[in-house]
Amino acid sequence: MKSAVYTVLGLGGLAASLAGCGGAKPTGAAVTPSQAVASARCERRAPGVGAARADERRESSPVALARLGSRTIAYIADEDDGVVHTVDVAKGEELSVTQIGGAPSQVLVTKDGRVLVSLRDRSQVAVLEPADSPERPLAPLCAVDLPAEPVALAATPDDSTILVTSGWGRALSALDADHLTTRFRVTLAREPRAVVVSDDGSKAFVAHVVGSRMSAVDLKAPDHPVRTVDMTGEDAGLSRPRRRGVVAGLLRGEPRAPERMGCQSFALAKSVDPPGRIFAPQVLVDPGDTEQSTSGYGDGFRAAEVASIAVIDDGTGAPLDSSLKIAAHEGQVAQAQRECLLPRAIAVDPARRSMLVTCLGIDAVVEYDAASADPRQSERRRWQVASGPTGVAVDQVGRRAIVWSQFDQAVSVIALDEEAKRPTMLAVSRKAKAARDGDYALGRRLFHAAGDTRIAADGRACASCHPDGRDDSLTWSTPEGPRNTPMLAGRLTDMAPFGWNGASDTVGSHLHHTLQRLRGRGLEKHEIAALEAFVGGMRAPSTHAPAAGPAATRIARGKAVFESAETACASCHTGGAAVDGVAHDVQSKAKADTDLKFDTPSLRFVGGTAPYFHDGRYRTLRELLVGSDGKMGHVSHLPAEDVDALEAYLRTL
Amino acid sequence: MEVTSDAGDDACLAIAQPGRDAFRSTSAIFDRSEGVVPVRVETLRDAGGVATLTVLDLWVDPLTLGVARAGRVELPLARIADSALGAVVFGFRASDSVHLVVPASQSGQVQTSEGQLISTSCATLRIDLAAARGKAAVVTGSFMKQTPAVPATETEPAVAPVAVRFGLAATLSQTSRDPEPVLSVVLRPLDELPAPPRQSKR
Numbered sequence: 001m002k003s004a005v006y007t008v009l010g011l012g013g014l015a016a017s018l019a020g021c022g023g024a025k026p027t028g029a030a031v032t033p034s035q036a037v038a039s040a041r042c043e044r045r046a047p048g049v050g051a052a053r054a055d056e057r058r059e060s061s062p063v064a065l066a067r068l069g070s071r072t073i074a075y076i077a078d079e080d081d082g083v084v085h086t087v088d089v090a091k092g093e094e095l096s097v098t099q100i101g102g103a104p105s106q107v108l109v110t111k112d113g114r115v116l117v118s119l120r121d122r123s124q125v126a127v128l129e130p131a132d133s134p135e136r137p138l139a140p141l142c143a144v145d146l147p148a149e150p151v152a153l154a155a156t157p158d159d160s161t162i163l164v165t166s167g168w169g170r171a172l173s174a175l176d177a178d179h180l181t182t183r184f185r186v187t188l189a190r191e192p193r194a195v196v197v198s199d200d201g202s203k204a205f206v207a208h209v210v211g212s213r214m215s216a217v218d219l220k221a222p223d224h225p226v227r228t229v230d231m232t233g234e235d236a237g238l239s240r241p242r243r244r245g246v247v248a249g250l251l252r253g254e255p256r257a258p259e260r261m262g263c264q265s266f267a268l269a270k271s272v273d274p275p276g277r278i279f280a281p282q283v284l285v286d287p288g289d290t291e292q293s294t295s296g297y298g299d300g301f302r303a304a305e306v307a308s309i310a311v312i313d314d315g316t317g318a319p320l321d322s323s324l325k326i327a328a329h330e331g332q333v334a335q336a337q338r339e340c341l342l343p344r345a346i347a348v349d350p351a352r353r354s355m356l357v358t359c360l361g362i363d364a365v366v367e368y369d370a371a372s373a374d375p376r377q378s379e380r381r382r383w384q385v386a387s388g389p390t391g392v393a394v395d396q397v398g399r400r401a402i403v404w405s406q407f408d409q410a411v412s413v414i415a416l417d418e419e420a421k422r423p424t425m426l427a428v429s430r431k432a433k434a435a436r437d438g439d440y441a442l443g444r445r446l447f448h449a450a451g452d453t454r455i456a457a458d459g460r461a462c463a464s465c466h467p468d469g470r471d472d473s474l475t476w477s478t479p480e481g482p483r484n485t486p487m488l489a490g491r492l493t494d495m496a497p498f499g500w501n502g503a504s505d506t507v508g509s510h511l512h513h514t515l516q517r518l519r520g521r522g523l524e525k526h527e528i529a530a531l532e533a534f535v536g537g538m539r540a541p542s543t544h545a546p547a548a549g550p551a552a553t554r555i556a557r558g559k560a561v562f563e564s565a566e567t568a569c570a571s572c573h574t575g576g577a578a579v580d581g582v583a584h585d586v587q588s589k590a591k592a593d594t595d596l597k598f599d600t601p602s603l604r605f606v607g608g609t610a611p612y613f614h615d616g617r618y619r620t621l622r623e624l625l626v627g628s629d630g631k632m633g634h635v636s637h638l639p640a641e642d643v644d645a646l647e648a649y650l651r652t653l
Numbered sequence: 654m655e656v657t658s659d660a661g662d663d664a665c666l667a668i669a670q671p672g673r674d675a676f677r678s679t680s681a682i683f684d685r686s687e688g689v690v691p692v693r694v695e696t697l698r699d700a701g702g703v704a705t706l707t708v709l710d711l712w713v714d715p716l717t718l719g720v721a722r723a724g725r726v727e728l729p730l731a732r733i734a735d736s737a738l739g740a741v742v743f744g745f746r747a748s749d750s751v752h753l754v755v756p757a758s759q760s761g762q763v764q765t766s767e768g769q770l771i772s773t774s775c776a777t778l779r780i781d782l783a784a785a786r787g788k789a790a791v792v793t794g795s796f797m798k799q800t801p802a803v804p805a806t807e808t809e810p811a812v813a814p815v816a817v818r819f820g821l822a823a824t825l826s827q828t829s830r831d832p833e834p835v836l837s838v839v840l841r842p843l844d845e846l847p848a849p850p851r852q853s854k855r
Contacts, residue, residue: 315829
């Protein structure tokens with residue numbers, strides 16, 4: 001086995017349009033295409049050489065398949081080691097390793113056999129091509145700059161366009177498939193992930209990890225409007241008494257239909273038979289009645305989280321209600337050990353008319369009937385796989401599923417046509433330096449441990465509310481009042497005390513409260529320490545390329561406004577993102593709050609963590625600046641340009 | 654007054670009256686004051702994989718014990734799903750609806766996503782699914798069934814039947830692109846059977 005080392009080079013001075021980060025509007029809008037961002041020629045240098053795309057799958061995943069003669073080859077993106085592993089699926093053997101550097105998150109094989117790899121941390125997509133033999137590493141062609149954190153890719157049905165989502169950059173970029181130059185780009189809502197294109201090529205559906213929505217982007221209309229698909233679920237035949245306590249509310253006949261917010265939508269797949277159905281594994285969340293004080297996270301009225309697989313009609317762009325409805329007899333019982341609360345990847349198996357979903361935490365792959373109107377109810381089989389399954393692909397010729405497990409850095413191969421057979425495991429080579437220190441690795445497993453009743457009685461994991469170490473954008477009912485989930489990644493160092501009230505001096509002591517609120521049985525001391533190490537070391541979103549020109553001037557102006565004595569912002573939010581470590585009354589007490597003072601929160605990454613305040617009362621930064629005037633600093637005296645500048649500055653923190 | 658069909662254990666009686674629960678049993682109980690009651694007797698025959706459902710509609714007068722025959726049809730059934738341990742789902746389609754016949758023993762209960770219960774204590778569970786574009790039907794639940802007995806062979810001992818709980822999920826849905834409603838039936842054993850005794854190593 002040979003390997004090549006190369007680094008994808010950034011583009012000095014050529015910043016990609018960061019419209020995704022700057023757009024104030026939560027809904028999408030087309031922006032001017034940014035020109036030529038590829039750093040070298042991206043076309044194939046050796047056309048026709050090496051493995052070709054294996055099948056009609058046009059969506060990326062951490063595992064992508066290619067075929068060379070009768071061999072099925074899997075390309076696997078390994079975020080920890082910064083490499084792509086090339087594996088012979090039938091032989092169960094690693095053939096080569098391509099050093100990419102950065103954090104390769106997903107792979108797409110194009111029609112002509114090129115291998116596109118999204119590099120989340122570098123805000124690039126690396127373009128490579130296979131050598132004549134898969135025993136040799138992939139050869140780099142070019143790297144394409146994109147808005148912050150490109151994750152998922154998809155090709156249009158005619159293979160003319162490659163679409164790329166940017167998670168932190170909140171964008172969908174459409175690139176010319178040959179040259180990888182930008183055709184257009186649209187701004188999306190928070191945390192987009194997977195993308196699939198409708199069979200007729202007219203719409204792209206984009207999953208969002210938070211916000212109970214999916215975006216449907218019009219690929220044909222000149223301004224590429226974005227429509228929001230509401231992914232909110234509902235508890236069938238049930239209503240929650242509102243406001244005055246369960247019993248009193250019932251007596252007063254004040255029902256409130258318990259809505260469930262769609263969350264954890266990382267992956268999408270398109271069915272083959274029946275055609276035209278888009279599958280979106282997600283979780284339907286009931287964060288509780290925030291006007292009540294409750295005994296934990298959520299009010300325990302119904303199971304806080306229930307898995308679902310939404311089915312979207314690709315013709316109408318609307319979900320089938322049946323796939324968003326939780327039957328009356330279901331919402332109460334959470335089968336902690338079995339629920340797929342952290343779905344991460346999906347692939348369809350046309351031959352069996354089924355779909356396979358990987359579930360983090362319970363380390364399972366579950367097969368569901370692809371014809372079902374509520375696939376979650378139509379489970380066929382499940383397999384135990386190596387720890388941390390984040391990717392899956394189906395080898396239709398060899399009738400196998402290839403599953404990548406990031407935590408174990410291992411591949412599980414499932415024989416699809418053999419009943420009751422255990423997957424075979426295949427370890428890939430690891431770099432010594434990436435054998436992460438023990439605490440971080442243990443902490444990561446614990447953070448994603450769904451179904452672990454030591455952490456939560458009902459099987460919720462830390463990652464349920466802090467997906468990718470960020471936040472679920474939800475406001476939970478708690479004993480102290482409503483609490484909006486804070487983003488963790490990159491926001492904990494030097495930010496003590498913790499919790500909105502600043503009640504805990506260390507992350508460890510905050511976690512004791514967390515386990516109490518989740519009614520977990522408790523973790524060992526060294527496990528809490530491992531969690532602390534993990535949350536403290538989680539990768540922060542890649543920060544934006546420094547702005548230039550008028551944007552830079554505006555940001556500098558915003559900084560001056562922020563630091564001015566009139567606005568007084570910096571008197572509490574010292575130095576922008578830093579904090580004074582003191583709790584203040586900014587007249588933000590909500591009905592169920594037990595305390596009126598709140599710890600000054602860090603404003604680091606504040607542009608990407610809407611909604612705002614401990615109770616999530618402000619949906620946007622603009623709403624916050626207008627609404628909190630006079631209670632938290634002063635802005636009403638500012639001319640409109642200065643408010644714009646202040647907002648622009650906040651988005652750079 | 655109790656009415657039992659003489660078609661034996663394979664027959665299921667149901668009172669075909671709105672307002673009555675969709676409860677099926679080997680016998681039905683009437684109140685003498687009810688007047689004449691419509692009764693449907695369904696009998697499933699599964700002869701070597703070719704299954705038919707005989708539907709007999711009767712009028713029963715609880716006062717006089719008079720029984721009048723209103724109609725009889727024999728419906729050929731399609732085999733829709735099979736599961737390990739011998740469970741099977743039969744069914745037939747009628748324009749926009751699908752009707753499932755599930756051989757069960759002892760007891761079964763399924764429910765629609767709206768919470769409507771369909772239960773049985775006779776030989777079959779019957780599920781009717783109707784779908785329109787954008788409005789799917791979903792029924793989920795479980796039932797008990799005996800596994801088939803396996804006679805002894807020269808090398809293996811006989812296996813006695815065991816009651817196993819099976820899970821059933823049936824849906825019917827039609828998206829804008831489906832020319833007709835799409836049926837999904839998933840049937841699988843929910844109980845793990847005790848592993849066969851390992852051959853002792855000497």
